[in-house]
Amino acid sequence: MPHFERLYNFACWLTQDRQEAEDLVQETYTKALKGFSSFQQGTNFRAWIYKILRNTFLTSRTGLKATATVPLDVEGEEEVLPTGKETPESILLQRSDWQRLQQAMERLPVPYREVLLLCEVEEMSYQEISSTLGIPIGTVMSRLSRARKMLRADLRPAIQEG
Amino acid sequence: MVCESWKAKLDTYLDGELPEGEMRAFDAHVRGCPSCSADALTRVQMKRAVLLAGKRFTPSAEFRKRIQESVAPQPRPPVGLGFGLRWMLAAAAVILVVGTLTASYVRSRSSRDQIYSEVADLHVATLASSSPVDVVSTDRHTVKPWFQGKIPFAFNLPELQNTEFSLLGGRMTYLDQTPGAHLIYDLRKHHISVLVFQERSLKLSAGWDEALLAPKRLPFNMETWSQGGLRYFVIGDTSEADIDSLAKLFKAAS
Numbered sequence: 573m574p575h576f577e578r579l580y581n582f583a584c585w586l587t588q589d590r591q592e593a594e595d596l597v598q599e600t601y602t603k604a605l606k607g608f609s610s611f612q613q614g615t616n617f618r619a620w621i622y623k624i625l626r627n628t629f630l631t632s633r634t635g636l637k638a639t640a641t642v643p644l645d646v647e648g649e650e651e652v653l654p655t656g657k658e659t660p661e662s663i664l665l666q667r668s669d670w671q672r673l674q675q676a677m678e679r680l681p682v683p684y685r686e687v688l689l690l691c692e693v694e695e696m697s698y699q700e701i702s703s704t705l706g707i708p709i710g711t712v713m714s715r716l717s718r719a720r721k722m723l724r725a726d727l728r729p730a731i732q733e734g
Numbered sequence: 735m736v737c738e739s740w741k742a743k744l745d746t747y748l749d750g751e752l753p754e755g756e757m758r759a760f761d762a763h764v765r766g767c768p769s770c771s772a773d774a775l776t777r778v779q780m781k782r783a784v785l786l787a788g789k790r791f792t793p794s795a796e797f798r799k800r801i802q803e804s805v806a807p808q809p810r811p812p813v814g815l816g817f818g819l820r821w822m823l824a825a826a827a828v829i830l831v832v833g834t835l836t837a838s839y840v841r842s843r844s845s846r847d848q849i850y851s852e853v854a855d856l857h858v859a860t861l862a863s864s865s866p867v868d869v870v871s872t873d874r875h876t877v878k879p880w881f882q883g884k885i886p887f888a889f890n891l892p893e894l895q896n897t898e899f900s901l902l903g904g905r906m907t908y909l910d911q912t913p914g915a916h917l918i919y920d921l922r923k924h925h926i927s928v929l930v931f932q933e934r935s936l937k938l939s940a941g942w943d944e945a946l947l948a949p950k951r952l953p954f955n956m957e958t959w960s961q962g963g964l965r966y967f968v969i970g971d972t973s974e975a976d977i978d979s980l981a982k983l984f985k986a987a988s
Binding site: 576577580581584585590593594597598601602605670673674677688689691692693695697698713716717720723724 | 745746749751777780781783784785786787788789790791792793797798800801804805
């Protein structure tokens, strides 16, 4: 099945509930099958089916709730990156502390979480993300930048606590 | 351009999304700028961590079966059924074919990218280490015996006379939980890693391309091949031609 495991993983990250994720994936395939005529041969199938899943999520109760109160595309202060030997990234990798990272990713508001996942986990290009989310490439870049800053800011106190 | 201007574009660079000319200029800058290269390293580490942490949820077998049943083509309808139903079945078949091909492509690409990432991580982490090599020597007759008893195979190091390459040393390394040799070479002040593993011990080996191409996301060139039961990787930030030259020296020595 096209992208089954990856769609399920993405759905779990969006819904944060396995049962809801299963319903979301099932509905996505049903809609894809029914609406296959809207898929233009030669265009990006992956972006098309992810778009169906994401739009289905946004119209679900969880999706509406998750995206109702998120301020979008607010440019924050430029982060000053540490250049010393110990950084949140290196410490995380040393500890293989995936749980903390996963919790920080869960805490990202949906618009930032989804763009980060599509870029880093699904390894989509900015163009693909733009097509999947229906937003301009400039917005993809600003959300991605903001998502990364939020993630680093969230991880820093956890790391300092040890 | 001052460093702050480069840093503002660092994420876009690491995502492989800058225009080609700007990517090349960035490559050159990062190589010569300790501050930007340190930032690039931390951001690459974060990208890698998010990639691994993000692959978190796996569907159950029951759910997979349920979905398979729901999208599987139904038995062929008797002649005379409506156009809509026949079209739906055709669409389902097309989706399954497209899906199989796409999934196969994605698996293959994902596997290649994963290998590239692992090898690139080993290369970057070693160069960033305060002691990149455990045996420091430019003499292959010193470096090769050092690995005896440490790794479960033997390999030959090439003669470097009349070449621009020089051996800096070596260390033990692991890929896919398999022990191997990691050698560092110098070429015009650039460092190149050569990694050697037993082919049969690497679980990820099935379906590798002989000429493994690095994704455009990171500024490395890489070549890999199998010879005499060993899997070799040559990776560095030098040109493809330089990487190929060192690979040929190893091929000739093996």
